[in-house]
Structure formats: structure tokens, C-alpha cells
Amino acid sequence: MTITITAFEKSPDGGKGLARDTRVRWALEEVGEAYEVRLVSFSAMKEPAHLAIHPFGQIPTYEEGDLALFETGAIVFHIANRHAGLLPDNTNARARAITWMFAAVNTIEPPILELVTARILEGDKPWTQERLPLIRDRIRNRLEQLSVHLGGDDWLDGPFSAGDLMMVSVLLRLRPSGMLEEFPKLAAYVARAEARPAYQRAFAAQLAINDPARQ
């Protein structure tokens, strides 16, 4: 059955790989599944046809036969659960890898989203410059704990897993801020993940859509 995902017709980041379809592309590349992409405009995302598969009017979505999913974490989990390569077979190790998927989206990402929100939605507010250091310190607290956990290991818990894929995808959102470089172990962790051929293919595929030369 053909897998079809959705992505921005024109990504707000201009192809830096921060749009969430990159996470899904990466997972599909890791497990070696081909996929098709349907591009959606900002206005189409808010229309009934798209809202029928994504109640919050965002991308990405995932369609395969009768199944339609939204929410990146859930899509990556679905791919990892159905194919070998992104979750360990051992029951306990598998539960721990899934733990890191949730930690990425519910412990690490919320303060990072606050930074994005402050910059974009409250960028013109008089308080934002004074707030940014507070938000950065909250992010640093989490990064410090994450860095301690990682220690000298390559990945969060044993071999590379969907937990690492989600965590690295979340950490990449910090790249524009320069904060990742304050934590050398995490910077190396992210670089290790970006060097994976599957990530490279996913990144190139989203860039090809947003490449100015293509417009």
C-alpha cells in the first residue's frame, strides 16, 4: 500500500529541516519504506478536506490504505512499530525507547516551543527581550539533565531508536539559538544523528521542495 504524507508547500523555515514532516521522512528512510508527498498550502491546511485527517490543521499527516494519522510522534511510532530498525525487539528495551519518544515531545520540547512562541508570536512585545533569558535558562536545565544522562554514550538507551530520532529532531529546533553548542555532548549527539544516511536523505528530500532554485 502506498504511504502518503503531507508537507508544507512552502516551509516557513525555507528548507532547514525543522518542519515536522522531516521527522516522518527520517523514520521512513530508516526503515526503508518508500513514500509519496502531498504538498499543502497554508490556506488548504485550514480547509475541510485537510481538517478531516488533521483536526488541528497542521502537517504532517500519514495515509496508508484506510488508515489516516496525524501527530508526528504517533506517526513515527506507527512506522517504528510496524517495521524493524527503530525499536528494539526486547520488551523492556522497547518500552524504554518509547519512553524517550515521549520525553522528547513532553519534557524537552515544551520549553523549546516557548522560545519559538516568544520569538514569533510575541516577537513584537515589549517584554520579549527580557523574557528570552528566562526561557533559555529553563531550556538549559533540561539540556543539562539530558546531557548527564547521555554521558559518553552514542545514543540515549542502547542502539539508535525512534527515541533518538524524536529527541534529535526536537533538539534541532535549538540550532538557530546557538544553545546546543553549550552542551558539547548533546551537540555531538545531534551531529551523529545528522550523519546517518537516512537523515541525509530525509533532509535532502524536504530541501528539494523548498530550494529557491526550484521555485
Place this chain on the structure above:
Amino acid sequence: MTITITAFEKSPDGGKGLARDTRVRWALEEVGEAYEVRLVSFSAMKEPAHLAIHPFGQIPTYEEGDLALFETGAIVFHIANRHAGLLPDNTNARARAITWMFAAVNTIEPPILELVTARILEGDKPWTQERLPLIRDRIRNRLEQLSVHLGGDDWLDGPFSAGDLMMVSVLLRLRPSGMLEEFPKLAAYVARAEARPAYQRAFAAQLAINDPARQ
């Protein structure tokens, strides 16, 4: 094997059920699994023994034999995955229920956490009163979309699932704000979930620890 979870020795909410151990208790009650509780103080949460099972020094954790997990969403998923009652057997319906678990923690909860952060960590800042309406409007956007999706249904996708358990738990954090009542369908959805005997038992168990009469 005995299941042991951790909870606050003294919950910051005084037993209103908003501490995240309630989510895990509720899941265990729904599937009929007995569990023990180890109470941890705020200082013990930051000590090596606790950090060894929870890298971010929080509660709840979940221990069962050799397995130690943290991160509420992951613990609820682990319980739902191993026992009947919280996830449909049908493959596609199961994937959709898991989608709602991730939507709860990664789409609905982040703006709600911003409200909590603004009130608690930035409560003394001069900008907070002016920021609160902006945050509330971002929450309302999501609640409106969620309410439209729910429509006249009892639960988010077919029978009650771990997706509803997580979503209701996240929405309950809004109760002190009064915002839930602006969306009658969501208020009724939350009330329907709270009326479940499993939720009632979970709520009573966490309240018993925080009951002033017990101190």
C-alpha cells in the same frame, strides 16, 4: 510482579489530582492492576537514587521487576499496551488511539504548560498580566479545534481509550482557569471521564496522601 510507582510526598496542588501520578494511577485502575506507591520528597527527587530512574528528577516513575520507566505518556502507553481495556485490538483503531495520546501531550498540553509557567515561574513579572490573555487565546484555538473534532461523540475515537485518558488529564489542568467551561462539549467530555469508577479510585488514592486530616 509488583508494580511500584512514585508520587509526591506532598503534592503542590494539595490533592486536586493534577500531579501526574494521577494519570498512571488511573490507567492502572482502568486495567485492574494493583500497585504500590513510593512517596518522594522534593529533595529526594534530585538525589542520585531517584535520578537513576528519572533523569529529569520528577514523578511519576514505574518499576516492575527489571523494568524502570519514567515519563507519564510512556508509562500509560506501557500499561495500555500490556493489558486489555485501554487500546483497541484493531490495528488501525489502535494507531488512532495512540495518536490522541501524542496529541494530548504535544499539541494540547504545551500551551497549557505555558499558562502554568506564566503563573508560577513568571507570576511576579511585570508583563505577566498582559501576557495571560495571549496565552489563553492560544489555548482557546486548540480547544476550539478539539471541540469541533469531538462533536457529539462521547470519546475522541470510538470507545474510551488511553488517548482519552491522556487528553482528559491534560484538560483537567485548565480547571483552575475556568476556561474549560467556555467549551461545553469539552467540559461534558471531562466530566464523563471523571465519572468513571477507575478515575474516582485514582483520584481518591492521591487525595488520601494529601488529605490534611491525614497529616
